[in-house]
Amino acid sequence: MEDTGTDARKTPMSSTLTSTELRTSGATAGTPAALWGLMAEFDSPAAIMEAAKQTHGDGYRWFDCHVPFPVHGLDRAMGIRPTILPILVFLGGLTGFGAGIVLQWFTNASAFDFWALVGVRGYPFLISGKPAISGPAWIPVIFELTILLSALGAAGWMLLLNGLPRLYHPTLRHPKFARATDDRFFLVIEARDPRFTRAKTEAFMRSLSPLSIETLED
């Protein structure tokens, strides 16, 4: 997800600082930090499921749930649309399929040169009497390249679509958040959500009856 840097994140104070000062300053230096979002804490999958449903129903879109194990049906409760990853993987496979054909056609069945950083030349070679273009012999390479590019595509696009690798996330600074890998379920509404205002969102969160509501700063 792209960080659009909407105005909700910036305080008037920080906007007057130069970028260098921004980096060196921070909460410890006494500068009021930017509000990044509000975090509600729950203690059961059923509770966060219900909270996610209501948050989506209330119109929030920039929110996320952090849970210690996969909670089936949470995606649907949050109103997350199905990923386009399968289509990208299929296209990756098609690319591998085509690349396998072109690679073998050029190396085994063509005789022209071209320059790609170094000179490259197709070199037809008679192997056990097989024709230069011979389908069955090409299938293994085509198959493997199809698998390779599908797999690399799946992993690569998954990282890219998730905005990974990402070494820092504002939730990680909150001491309570460590329990997201243990026994707590957190729902975070980000300040960049168009519906977000500190007071209203906090009131809404309170209506979800969480264990606690925390403030996240960037």
Add this chain to the structure above:
Amino acid sequence: MSAAHRHAVDSNSPSVRLGPIAQQVAKAAFAVAGIALAISVIIAVAGLFGTTAKGAFKSWMVAFLYVLSICLGALFFTMIQHAVRAGWSVTVRRIAESIAANLLWLWVLFLPVFILVLIDRGGVLFPWLKPEYMATDAIIQHKMAYLNKGFFLLRAVFFFAVWAGFAWFFWSSSVRQDESGDVALTHRMQRLAPLGLLAFALTLTFAAFDWAMSLEPHWFSTIFGVYFFAVSCCGFGASMCIALWFLGRRGKLLNEVTSEHMQDVGKFLFGFGIVFHAYIGFSQFMLIWYANIPEETGWYLARTLGPWKPFMWALLICHFAVPFLLLISRHAKRNRTFIAAVAVFLLVVQFLDIYLLVMPAISGADLASAVSYPALAARAASGDLDLGFHPGLIDLTCVLGALSLLVGLTARRLGQVPLVPVRDPRLPEALAFENM
């Protein structure tokens, strides 16, 4: 997870009881089976349409292997679920168990072949049982330690005993659990499943060698058994999809088997029946094509020359390319009607697949006298070469009869029990199953 999921199934609920449907299906199926088998016998005995004894027995072999593959696939599915202690599959397992239970009587369909060999007429079907071959053919003489009448019949008895034993064990244990709810039964099935899988792999491999590969006794392929295993998975996976669609149409198992289960059954059909099948089929072909050794290529020459060539292409396109693209999406697998339609198509193609295993043949003399591939291809194109291409009505009536018998007896068996193992300890897990 959510409260919407039920945690138990009432064994008397109409959604898990076939009720009168069982008898309706069985009656219709037995009628079709009776008519089809009667027509087959008339064609074979009267020799209509130029049907020879060899042709009739080969047609029967196709039909027998067709229903056998479906039942063996079902037995494999049942055992693998226990071996890995699968939770999701509990609600569809009863259907697999009931199809596999047909292995208790399937030996009856093998009797014609068994008796043929027993009365020393096996040469009609198996060239290696012809006395003149045994006397003169050096290759067959070397294989006679394995390919001989007594051992062949003994193996057949052994295969059916093993399959019937395991099919009965898993069926009866599961049905007994419906009454007692005894978890010890599950433990015993789990303990025996790996042993069953081992026995299954060996018996299926050698049965495929005996009943399909030895039809051309000079030829050999070590991967042949694996190919027949893939055929079995395809046959069973497709049958399961059609059964679930049919039951759904009659209002059965709609809450017990959701689109989540359909997706996983679809994965089994897609993975084993389509992709793995093509992978094994191509692996066998490519090594023989590449090495190009005369003693191995004969089998493929018979299948890629003359009238068979378009059928081999049809197999590649209809058994792999088309269903692969149709079923690759999860939406396709989750749609009961769509996947059942593809499954019907696959069951038709499976007939072609087994037909191509059994029917094409090229004589050793024709192979030995061929001077070059183009010369052989020219002879095949002119129709001068007998490649075993004699399609006839009896091919269809045999398979229709055998398949109808299978459907009728499965329906009758299923009519006596709940459609899901109602007291399986993992039933709640299956009812709550979600892919993601």
